[in-house]
Amino acid sequence: MKQRLPQAGTVIFGEIHGTNEIPAFFSACVREFLDRGETVKVFLELDAADTEHTAKYLRGEIDEAALLSSPRWRVHDGRTSLAMLELHRALKGVPVVGFVPGRGVADSNAAMGENFLRHRLENGYNLVLVGGTHAQLAAGKGDSFTSVPFGQYVQARSNNVLSLNARYTGGEAWACAPYCDANPLDGNEPDGATPAKRIGFEDKDRRFNGYFSVGRVTASPPAVEK
Incomplete structure (x- = not known):
């Protein structure tokens, strides 16, 4: 990624919500940037209104029980899993921004994009973890969007943007479709690929x-029971 973005920029990680492995991979990437002395800001797919509450935890001003008292942790859609809680623990001391708008916004992707652009680093690295559909830079075959995805919106308004899609060989993810539980996932690694914990750019998918x-991914259940 440094070869692609030698000085500064934005890297969007498009994820499948509700796994253990993707938040852990993202966490390791954040840590590598920090260990190399880079200036980093993290953007998570959480409510913008909850940013300051989360920041208090990351600054050590409130404990974990207080963090989890926020209503957002009671929405069990994979973004509030035990793995995401572990990611919060790993991000202590790191600036983290939530960029999801409140309800009733006509174009949520544009609102997410504007929230991101308002808080991004101009000189440093913005590392974003967001659902894979939001992360797209273009529509794929069969896609039908009412608005451009977050990734495409951001790329059109800023320089040095990379978007990466999560690949996995199968497994399970915690999701609410149609009911909340560990649900099976088919793998999306191309035939013959050698899966490893790595990043690649030799992909022909125009969306990323x-x-x-x-x-292989495993399901991460909610951090807080309803």
């Missing part, structure tokens, strides 16, 4: 610049 591969 490349991919990150995490192997």
